Amino acid sequence: MRAVLCKEWGGPEKLAVEDVPSPAIKDGSVRLAVQAAGINFADLLLISGQYQEKPAFPFTPGMECSGTVTEVGAGVSSLRVGDRVMALTGTGAYAEEVVVDAGRVYKIPDSIDFVSAAGFPVTYGTSHGAFDWRAHLQPGEWLLVFGAAGGVGLTAVEIGKAMGAHVIACANGPEKLAIAKEHGADHLIDYSREDIRERVKAITGGHNADVIYDPVGGDAFDAGLRCIAWCGRIIIIGFTSGRIPQIPANIVLVKNIDVIGFYWGSHQPRKPELLRDSYSKLLRWFEDGKLKPHVSQHFDLKDVAQAMELLRQRKSTGKVVLTTGKH
Numbered sequence: 001m002r003a004v005l006c007k008e009w010g011g012p013e014k015l016a017v018e019d020v021p022s023p024a025i026k027d028g029s030v031r032l033a034v035q036a037a038g039i040n041f042a043d044l045l046l047i048s049g050q051y052q053e054k055p056a057f058p059f060t061p062g063m064e065c066s067g068t069v070t071e072v073g074a075g076v077s078s079l080r081v082g083d084r085v086m087a088l089t090g091t092g093a094y095a096e097e098v099v100v101d102a103g104r105v106y107k108i109p110d111s112i113d114f115v116s117a118a119g120f121p122v123t124y125g126t127s128h129g130a131f132d133w134r135a136h137l138q139p140g141e142w143l144l145v146f147g148a149a150g151g152v153g154l155t156a157v158e159i160g161k162a163m164g165a166h167v168i169a170c171a172n173g174p175e176k177l178a179i180a181k182e183h184g185a186d187h188l189i190d191y192s193r194e195d196i197r198e199r200v201k202a203i204t205g206g207h208n209a210d211v212i213y214d215p216v217g218g219d220a221f222d223a224g225l226r227c228i229a230w231c232g233r234i235i236i237i238g239f240t241s242g243r244i245p246q247i248p249a250n251i252v253l254v255k256n257i258d259v260i261g262f263y264w265g266s267h268q269p270r271k272p273e274l275l276r277d278s279y280s281k282l283l284r285w286f287e288d289g290k291l292k293p294h295v296s297q298h299f300d301l302k303d304v305a306q307a308m309e310l311l312r313q314r315k316s317t318g319k320v321v322l323t324t325g326k327h
Contacts, residue, residue, distance in 0.1 A: 002324070003095035004304050005058045009049035012308035015061075017301060023092075023099040030079050030102050031071035036118035036298070037093035038064045039320045040151060041215075041240055042265075044312055046091070052263075055091055062093025062322075063265075066108065066117035076102045084108050086117045088268060088275075094304060096324045103272055106279050109287055116293040119151070119319030121279070124291065126237065126264040127156040127213070128278050131163060133267075134260050135211050135233045139164025142229070144200060144209035146220040148185060149176035149317045152237060154294055156213045157185050159282075162290045165211070168203055170196060170220070179317050183292060191220065200227035211235065218243035225251050233258040240314065294318030300325060 003020045025031050043061050045051040069083040079085070079102055087093075088104040108117045131137040143160040147153035148169035160167045161184035169185035171177050177188040189199045200209055208229040214221050218241030224234055225248070234257065239245075247259055268275055285291045298321040299307040310316040 001096040002301055003060045004062070004301065006047045006055075006061055007058045009047070011048065012044070012305040012312065015047065015304055015308075017304065020095075022097050025071050025073045025099055027074045028076060028102055029073045029099050030069050030076060030105055031073075031097060031099050032065065032067040032085065032087060032105070033070045034065045034067040034093065034096055034098055034324050035114035036066050036324070037062045037322045038119035038122060039307055039311055039322065040064070040122050041238060041311060042122075044308060047308075060092045060095050062089060062091060062095070062098075064088055064118065064121040065093035065098060066114040066120075067098075069105075070097075073099075073102070078102060079105060079107070084110070084114075084117075086121050088121050094301065094322060096301070104268065106276070109283060111287055112283075112293075115295055115298055115321050115323065118321050119295055120282075120293055122264075123152045123155045123319065124159070124282050124293075125275060125278060126152050126262070127159045128282055129264050129267065129274070130156070130213065130235045130237065130260075130262045131159060131211070132278070133274060134262050135235050135258075137163050137165055137211055141165050141210035142168065142204050142207060144168045144170060144212045144224065144227070145180075145185075146170050146212070146214045146216040146224070147240060148180040150215065150240070150314075151311075151316075151319055152215050153213070154180065154183055154318050155291075157183050158291050159285075160213070161185075162285050166204075168200060168209065176317060179294065183294065191223070196220075196223040197226040204229075208232065213237065215239075216241045217245050221245040228255060228257050231256045233260055235260045235262050237262055295321050297321075298323050 143165040169180035170189040212224045215237035217239035
């Protein structure tokens with residue numbers, strides 16, 4: 001089978017696509033014929049050696065995929081050969097086949113295509129978990145989303161809207177903001193030319209943002225501290241800007257705010273039932289038309305370097321997906 005291999009730390013240009021043996025099935029696991037695999041910013045960190053986990057070389061990156069169950073290991077009763085599924089692989093998704101623990105595999109409805117499903121688990125899971133489990137977002141609250149046209153940001157716009165919040169989308173440039181508006185944003189801020197603090201104050205009538213969703217860090221986080229409401233919550237998702245901000249404790253104290261770290265991936269091994277319940281709700285919202293996954297580009301497996309480079313340069317919107325050509 002074809003698989004992407006990371007043999008040394010570095011950028012996407014260091015990756016190789018080679019023929020390798022199919023992985024062996026294990027008890028409690030299933031084999032998937034991978035149709036498509038989602039690319040995440042975390043994959044860039046993983047192949048460069050900057051992620052929380054560092055697999056042994058050589059390894060195949062890829063944290064999520066969609067496909068069809070082709071083999072079921074001993075002890076698995078929840079899945080059958082032929083099931084259409086999405087999966088959280090951790091690593092290994094950038095390949096034509098992958099073996100995954102059955103507890104990390106989720107059936108998908110016929111109404112969602114494989115390309116959309118491939119980019120569904122991580123980004124939608126992250127945003128829903130952030131709002132539901134950690135920030136406890138309430139209907140009618142003001143939600144400010146940074147990086148609102150990106151992979152997780154766009155899902156935060158959709159899910160925030162589905163949960164009844166007033167959504168303020170913040171992104172760089174009119175094209176990205178137009179995508180955020182198409183996916184439900186009520187108000188738009190272009191942080192390439194507008195002052196975030198002043199715009200949030202004007203939009204909310206001086207109330208400011210009750211919840212801020214921040215996958216960007218850097219200057220965006222600093223601006224968020226200046227426009228968070230009293231007793232508001234800032235959810236730290238990541239640092240795509242490249243700068244990890246420092247948090248002045250006096251502002252946290254004076255404004256009575258919560259600064260919430262959210263590493264969504266750590267919940268799967270600890271509380272898998274949370275993810276299963278979350279996906280059940282998210283896929284219902286998809287079937288109800290409340291969620292509309294946006295895949296801006298998809299590439300064949302052999303073009304993985306080009307695909308990942310789009311993310312590194314922040315030239316994509318929504319998700320970028322790899323496909324295997326398998327049917």
